[in-house]
Amino acid sequence: MKNQNVVVPDAKQGIDITIAMALSKSLFSPVVPKPLPAAPGGYFTITRKRFTKKTETGGKINSWVDSMRDSSPSRVKSTTPLSETEDKNSWIVNHPSALNMFEQIVNRSKGKQIVMFLDYDGTLSPIVEDPDRAFMTSEMREALRDVARHFPTAIVTGRCRDKVHSFVRLTGLYYAGSHGMDIKGPSKNSCKYKKGYQGVFFQPASEFLPMIDEVYNVMLERTKSIPGAKVENNKFCVSVHFRCVEEKMWAKLVEQVRSILNDYPKLRLTQGRKVLEIRPTIKWDKGKALEFLLESLGYANSTDALPVYIGDDRTDEDAFKVLRNRGQGLGILVSKVPKETNASYSLQEPTEVKDFLRRLVEWKRSSLQGPCRV
Numbered sequence: 001m002k003n004q005n006v007v008v009p010d011a012k013q014g015i016d017i018t019i020a021m022a023l024s025k026s027l028f029s030p031v032v033p034k035p036l037p038a039a040p041g042g043y044f045t046i047t048r049k050r051f052t053k054k055t056e057t058g059g060k061i062n063s064w065v066d067s068m069r070d071s072s073p074s075r076v077k078s079t080t081p082l083s084e085t086e087d088k089n090s091w092i093v094n095h096p097s098a099l100n101m102f103e104q105i106v107n108r109s110k111g112k113q114i115v116m117f118l119d120y121d122g123t124l125s126p127i128v129e130d131p132d133r134a135f136m137t138s139e140m141r142e143a144l145r146d147v148a149r150h151f152p153t154a155i156v157t158g159r160c161r162d163k164v165h166s167f168v169r170l171t172g173l174y175y176a177g178s179h180g181m182d183i184k185g186p187s188k189n190s191c192k193y194k195k196g197y198q199g200v201f202f203q204p205a206s207e208f209l210p211m212i213d214e215v216y217n218v219m220l221e222r223t224k225s226i227p228g229a230k231v232e233n234n235k236f237c238v239s240v241h242f243r244c245v246e247e248k249m250w251a252k253l254v255e256q257v258r259s260i261l262n263d264y265p266k267l268r269l270t271q272g273r274k275v276l277e278i279r280p281t282i283k284w285d286k287g288k289a290l291e292f293l294l295e296s297l298g299y300a301n302s303t304d305a306l307p308v309y310i311g312d313d314r315t316d317e318d319a320f321k322v323l324r325n326r327g328q329g330l331g332i333l334v335s336k337v338p339k340e341t342n343a344s345y346s347l348q349e350p351t352e353v354k355d356f357l358r359r360l361v362e363w364k365r366s367s368l369q370g371p372c373r374v
């Protein structure tokens with residue numbers, strides 16, 4: 001065993017690394033983030049100790065495989081046994097539909113600048129089997145384009161930034177790829193949000209690039225014998241998809257990932273929707289990316305902004321948590337089923353996200369026109 005704590009990063013060290021890298025890598029970013037508080041990671045992470053013990057004692061690998069079955073945040077657990085309908089009812093009371101609560105939401109934005117943060121997969125595009133074909137509808141693109149015309153807007157995704165850009169195909173937005181480890185703002189000319197804007201570019205994990213490339217190639221090789229497994233190079237992280245892998249092969253897949261982690265102690269493992277993600281141990285996630293972007297926009301500690309974050313995945317919980325802890329802004333979880341979440345509102349699926357975005361634009365347009373005059 002080379003390393004004992006691959007998955008749970010040393011928070012203090014992570015912050016130091018992040019800041020040191022921000023300062024030392026001569027990034028073209030005009031914005032260097034202040035040290036951020038070490039919030040607990042919101043990932044589903046498996047400590048190396050637990051992972052190893054269970055796999056090496058044989059047979060216990062099932063517990064890991066069990067967790068793979070439930071790739072999204074776990075369903076709400078209650079101490080009082082509730083029927084499924086009651087469970088769903090109480091959840092929806094606590095996480096009402098953002099469409100039904102639209103008036104309340106825009107009322108909260110009075111006198112504030114709404115800043116939109118949107119996850120990609122499962123939020124702007126429906127979940128599909130082939131990650132390379134997770135396209136947005138043209139209606140969604142239109143709604144997103146209109147939103148970005150009226151509000152500062154960022155796409156925050158686990159995907160490689162270039163890939164998500166090729167799906168979204170819109171300028172004038174911030175793109176935060178690789179779970180926020182690759183942030184690029186709009187070009188100077190296409191940015192309408194900030195006076196004197198000089199561009200934003202931030203890659204807190206840049207030193208991991210060669211390692212991630214290596215791991216991607218090794219992982220490709222090691223998963224060749226597992227039908228349906230797909231390995232995706234997301235630049236600062238590697239995704240190992242098991243959506244199309246037969247369940248009986250999951251244990252083998254986990255073994256392959258585990259052997260990689262043994263060889264690369266500076267990497268950790270997290271889990272998304274039917275996907276295992278190998279990423280650097282630095283303390284950086286979608287929540288940190290959200291804070292960084294708010295700061296870049298000039299809303300670091302400001303009460304003048306209302307950040308709205310919409311996402312469907314476990315990794316989006318880091319951003320929901322940041323909003324909850326700041327007591328500012330609102331998180332909207334995209335889900336058809338009750339899930340444990342730090343979000344305050346819900347939407348069922350990407351089509352509802354599109355409706356919400358459209359309503360925001362309509363509301364903004366009508367508020368710009370002001371009251372009707374006769």
Ligand SMILES: O=P(O)(O)OC[C@H]1O[C@H](O[C@H]2O[C@H](CO)[C@@H](O)[C@H](O)[C@H]2O)[C@H](O)[C@@H](O)[C@@H]1O
Nearest residue numbers: 120121127128129131134157158239273274275
């Ligand atoms: O942060 P996100 O934008 O939600 O990205 C997270 C991962 O999304 C993609 O995988 C997921 O969507 C695929 C297409 O619908 C689906 O086939 C897969 O099962 C999902 O996990 C993407 O391919 C990953 O690289 C992202 O990390």
